[in-house]
Amino acid sequence: MPLRQSVTAAGMIAGYVADAWFGDPRRGHPVAVFGTAAGQLERWWWADSKPRGAGYATVCAGSIAGLGMLAERAVRNRPGVRFVLIAAATWAVLGGRGLAAEGREMARLLESGELPAARQRLSHLCARDATGLDAAELTRAATESIAENTSDAVVAPLLWGAVAGVPGLLGYRAVNTLDAMVGYRSPRHRSFGWFAARTDDWVNLVPARVGAVLTVAAAPLAGGRARAAWRAWRRDGGSHPSPNAGQVEAAFAGALDIRLGGTNTYHGEVERRSTLGDGRPPGASDLRRAVRLSRLVGAAALAVAAGIAVAR
Known part of the structure; x- marks a missing residue:
């Protein structure tokens, strides 16, 4: 195995383990720092214009990707330092442990009937308006967010x-963060x-x-059915408003034998989505199963990514 490819694979594995462990x-999360800087730039750059928005997204994401390129070139002949760089970058951009922790906390709040706290906690997973949502709708929102973010934050x-x-x-994390900030x-x-949202759609077409x-x-390892996941x-998968989010959400719905989709409100605008899956509405126990499935999918994605890095 060539040293460069093995260092890339080993660095990503180390970064994944760091995210799973720590x-x-x-404080000072690199993604949060980027988001703060991008938010400040938006206040100066903003105009009700697609070209202005395209320039803003290009500068923000391009600058971060460019810094990554310069850093990688600077250490290309130093395998040990390059390993540390890749591991640190991987740890910084992954969100698997945090996603699982939020899912488990939402399940705990729902199981204990703490709906006001669950409504407030939902904002840690998605931007959906939780005002007035009952336990069933909160569970569905959290389960859909676990599925979607498994792709966005891990795969x-x-x-x-x-x-x-x-x-x-x-660069990927920058694009995904900009979509969360200005893509709605x-x-x-x-x-x-518009440009940030379309770019995020493009970079997620294959990963989703x-x-x-x-x-x-992974469905059977989470107590689900692979055939039902495939069918759903x-x-x-294509009936979701997003060209990507519905792919994983539908697969999760089939794997867990639950039904997702319905009416959602974002920033005062109502979206009516098609049904995903044939099962029952999800309960708190299904949310815990979704967390387990998310972790299994993340581990499988790591194996695939390491294989690609070696083959590349």
Whole structure:
């Protein structure tokens, strides 16, 4: 195995283990620092214009990817330092442990009937308006977010790291963060955030479908059914408003024998989504199963990414 490829694979494995063991730093998280800087730049750059929004997203994400490229070139002949760089970048962009922790905490709050706290906690997983949501709707929202973020926060960054190294890791996370910041179709961001949202769609096209395949494969290990996951994914994955989120959400619904989809409110705008899966509405125990499935899919994605890095 060539040294460069083995260092990439080993660095990503180390970064994944660091995320699984330590989770996100409590202060000074690199993604939060980037988000703060991008938010400040947006206040100066904003205009109700698609070209202005495209320039903003290009500068923000391009700068981060460029810094990653320069850093990787600076250590290309120093395998030990390069290993540390890749491990640190992987740890910084992954969110598997944090996602699982939020899912388990939501399940605990729902099981204990603490609905006001659960409504407040939902904001840690998604931007959905939780005002007035009952236990069933809160559970569905959390389960859908676990599924979608399994792809966004674990599968996609690992795959981009495998094919593009540190620039891929950092550039992907920058694009995904910008989508979360300005990609929603609110009046302020309908035009300005269009480019960021479309770029996020593009960079997730392959990872979302890989995530769905891995969900099918991992379903039996989470007490689910691979055939049902495959059927729900192939039938329902394309009916979601997002070209990517529905892929993994549908696969999760089939794997866990639950039903997802329905009416959601984001920033005052109502979305009515098609049904995903044929099962019952999810309960708190299903949310815990979704967390387990998410962790299994993440581990499988790591194996795939390491294999790609070696083969590359």
